[in-house]
Amino acid sequence: MSDANNERETLWAEGAWSAAVTPRGVLLLPPEVPEELVTQLWRLLRSPDGGLTAILDRLVMGTGGHLARIPDFALVLLEDSGTHLALRGxxxxxxxxxxxxxxxxxxxxxxxxxxxPGISLSVPGQPGTVLRPVVDAVLRAGRLQLGAPDTGSAAENTDSEQADAAAPEPDTQPETVEPDIQPETVEPDIQPETVEPDIQPETVEPDAAQPEADSAPDSPPAVGRDSEATPEPEQAAESQDRPGDHDGWTVADLPEDLVDELGRMLPDQQEQADSGSAAPLPAAHTEVPETENTRMALSVVCPSGHANPTNYVTCRECGAELTQPARIIPCPPLGRVRVSSGGEVVLDQPVLVGREPSPDGVSELGGATPALITVPSPEQVISRNHLLIQLDEWSVLARSLSTANGTVLRRDGAAPMRMPPTEPVLLRSGDILDLGDGQSLLLEDLP
Structure with a gap:
């Protein structure tokens, strides 16, 4: 297969996007991606060590490591195990x-x-009309064709377009045929892979389970909510207007670095003030609603029936080789979150963390019923609704709901990073989320 790789050609048409083309595959990136990063990704794509995970990891970290900063892209990787695809935007x-x-x-x-298979890539805008062959290069393209063209022979398209350059209709027909055909083939085969997981977990099942969680008089959260009657009359207006924000008691006008340092110091100061009582801080409390919610995700199943992300080549459970095509199936839990002051929650549904967490008014939940983690915060450094952990197919995302003290992400090999309040952050196994006031969350066994 190495000889074929050395001579494998890709057809391209001119455009504004950056295209890294190699015998192993292609990567399309928008024009705003720096040329230096495009070159690094091209070299990685040429290398036998440049697997799908390595390329995507370099792309994510090269654009800042935040989910909202990842550019749109299209990646096709040709390997002995088959053709691997990744697409965003x-x-x-x-x-x-x-x-x-x-x-x-x-x-x-x-x-x-x-x-x-025959694969066609195109980007917004008007690509060039002439398809030319390329083996290994970085160029500006608006369309790429790998394998057999989807409509006719690539050589015939090229010859006819060059011979009839003066006629507008033949030049534009290859570009207008594709959008007309796409709607007929999207819905039955591929579109459900992205729409179905979003609808089932968030709008159907959790709504039926919410009354059970709220109406159970003997459930454990009833003890933790006894203290809610005192602060709510004083701060009810602010809690309703800004359900995910801090209650305003702490020094929100201080610089962020100083506030973070103050949050870590407050438990020590409280212990010194109460050294005579020696009363320990209360433990965290977790509430997991009983729902029949089933998350669906595009997955690859091993011979033993274990589900895996589509970029895996061996099973994450038993190590068996993955050879079956991907399909949409119920997604297993994506690990667990362990609380520093005690307790853990399995990641099979959203998780809302805070001093007095309540899903009411948290629009990011989209109607889903989350598991609740109540963490102690004697100095009220932690917001009522402080942090939301969400699941998107095989990805675990964290979103800071506190605009005052916030959350710090601590990851091995990287400097501590304060999570932005406006965009979610993609989490990895081993990440630590520092909430302040001596409380933190550890992410374990993530895919």
Whole structure:
């Protein structure tokens, strides 16, 4: 297969996007991505060590490590195990005439296919009309074609377009045929892979389970809510207007670095003031609603029946080789979150963390019923609703709901980072989320 790799050609048409083309595959990136990063990704794509995970990790970290900063992209990787695809945002990707859509996905869509199907990539705008061959280069392109073209022979398209350059209709027909065909093939085959997981977990099941969690008089949260009657009359207006924000008691006008340092110091000061009592801080309390919610995700199943992300080549549970095509199935838990002051929650639904967490008014939940983690905060450094952990297919995301003291992400090999309040952050196994007031969360066994 190495000889074929050395001579494998890709057809390209001129455009504004950066295209890294190699015999192993192609990567399309928007014009705002720095040329230096495009070159690094091109070299990684040429290397035998440049697998799908390595390329995506370099792209994410090279653009700042934040989910909202990841640019739109289209990646096709040709390996002995088959063809691996990753798509985010606006690029159009067609596999043998069927479109893979990622316009409404928070992270990206992945798929693994056997063999080398015909793949067509295009980006917004008007690409050039002439398809030319390329083997290994970085260039500006608006369209790429790998394998057999989806409509006719690439050589015939090229010859006819060059011979009839003066006629507008033949030049534009290859570009207008594809959008007309795409809607007919998207819905039955590929579109459900991104839409179905979003609808089932958030709008159907949790609504039926919410009354059970609220109406159970003997449930454990009733003890933790006894203290809610005192502060709520004083701060009811602010809590209703800003459900995810801090209650305003702490010094929100101080610089962020100083506030973070103050949050770590407050438990020590409280212990010194109460040294005579020696009363320990209360433990965290977790409430997991009993729901019949089933999350669906595009997955690859091993011979033993274990589900895996589509970019895995061996099973994450038993190590068996993954050879089956991806399909949408119920997604297993994505690990667990362990609380420093005690307790843990399995990540099979959203998790809301705070001093007195309540899903009411948290629009980011979209109607879903979360598990609740109540953490102690004697100095009220931690907000009522401080942090939201969300699940998107096989990805675990954290969103800071506190605009005052915030949350600090601590990751091995990286400097501590204060999470922005406006965008979610993609989490990894081993990450620590520092909430302040001596409280933190540890993420374990994430994919």
């Amino acid at each position: 606006t690029p159009s990707l067609e596999v043998d005439g069927q479109r893979l859509d990622a316009a409404k996905v928070a992270t990206w869509v992945e798929a693994s296919l056997p063999g080398e």
